[in-house]
Amino acid sequence: MQTKTSQRWVDWTIIAIMGALGVFMLMPFAWLFSMSFRTVRDAYRMPPSFLPPNLDLANYRAVLDSSIPFLQIYANSVEVAVIVTIGQLVTCTVAAFAFARLDFPGRESLFFVMLVGLMFPAQVTIIPIYLGFAKVGLLNRPIGLALMYLTSSFGVFLVRQFMRSQPKALEEAALMDGAGYFKIFFRISLPQLRPALAGLGIITFTQTWNYYFQARVLLEPQDSMTLPIAMDVLRGYLGSGNLALVMAAMSMSVLPVILLFLLAQKMVIEGVAMSGIKN
């Protein structure tokens, strides 16, 4: 009896500590949103606030009206993230199908070569890509950034692992019946992959939305930038005068990712857990 009550005490203490820490984890976001609603005059007034004082969208409008091409930058981010996400869903899925379901000479070694790609950081590829892009006119164009990431070793690996955990009896039966490989892929394999594709899509979109190092090197003029690099510029441009405007721009920039996360929390977390466990 004694130990049971003390155990319960331990449980609730841990929950209380985790709750307090959770509030601490969310504090920067609360501050960000709250700041974005402060008036220009109040922006630097102390104490800081963690709840919006009003819901006046003046700062948001001011960002859109500013001399920085915010809408263009936003459109660039959307363009890159959408192209990369669709591209990876296609290229990674078809490659994973071949690696998981078909038999061919060199399968293991080709797969190994692709896996090695997980270990090369962008730092060791960016210089030749920059020089090459300068030659072919892809520098300072968002589409160049998108091209770099139309496939990923991680995506191929993730989808292949998922596929291998699924039974392949259906595919084998279809093969016996003389169905073509494309037909098998589209009719049988693809529908089974829905959870893996949703997970990969969300992870890829988020990752691409957040690219910084590559974007900063490849995209210099303001109207070619994506949001993460634009924020730093924005801070210097508007920030000295107005913290509230920067935070309004930030709120708009993180919104798609937060919405995606709230809508599909389970998939994001399962995707991450899956990628960790399977390694």
Next chain:
Amino acid sequence: MQAAVIRQASDLRRAQAQAAYLFILPSFALYVVFVLAPVVVTCILSFSYYDPMLGSRWVGFDNYVRFFTDDRSLQIFWNTLRFTLFAVTGNVCVGMLFALALNRQMPAVLLYLFRLAYFLPVIIAAAFVSIVWGYFYGDDLGVINYYLIRLGLSPVHWLTSSRYAMMSIIIMDVWKNAGFFMIIFIAALQGVPKPLLEAAVMDGASYWRRFFRIVLPWISPVVFFAVVYASIGALQVFESIVILTRGGPGDATRSMSIYIVEEAFDSFEIGYAASVAVVMTIVILAITALQFLASRAWVRH
């Protein structure tokens, strides 16, 4: 008759291989163009002095010698390793504590909210949250110093003193990334067999004893993976430092990634920057190989 069957089988096999190569082609071609070829070119560049006007020349190991003998680049190398050591330790340990705390009986709603709160920073770009933390860490108008002063403590130069700047960046990094490792560890903890733990409880083993004797060895492959994954990420640290301190004060927080970009695209020392990138890659490969060997030895154990 038999020959016909064999021919049919080999036709089938050939058709299958052809289809397979076709399916792999888009990924593999893109991979060669945007990963493999650039890596090879970077390696070649690292042995050269690159000059687009006068042509490049071969300089052997000069760039590497420069990197390993120059005080400034050694300081930057050391910064990166130091950041990696502390950030990885912090992320993995805090992630594990979070995972242990959430891997208990608690109402489902609380669990949902906790996971949400702890994981949210993971998915928001460092570029965004660093700007927020920049204001938190501010000297005069900083949110943290405001509360320190209110509590009667003296304010801290979080980002402007070379003593604290790196620590401040590491704190933010742990805040941002620990949730990722928490998720991986929760999944691993759920794989620990229950009878094993119950038997240990019967024997009267304390919580931490059970953790170190049973749980940790059981999930050690995942912990190894987490350490390597975290190291690969930490060695590339870039935007959080660029935004919080721009590498300063002085060179106190400058990382290899920042150095590569500055040397390659500000000073146009392409060959030298390439050699720094190759050093970074070799460190990553070494850590990965070490993990591979260690986990193999461990499994045999």
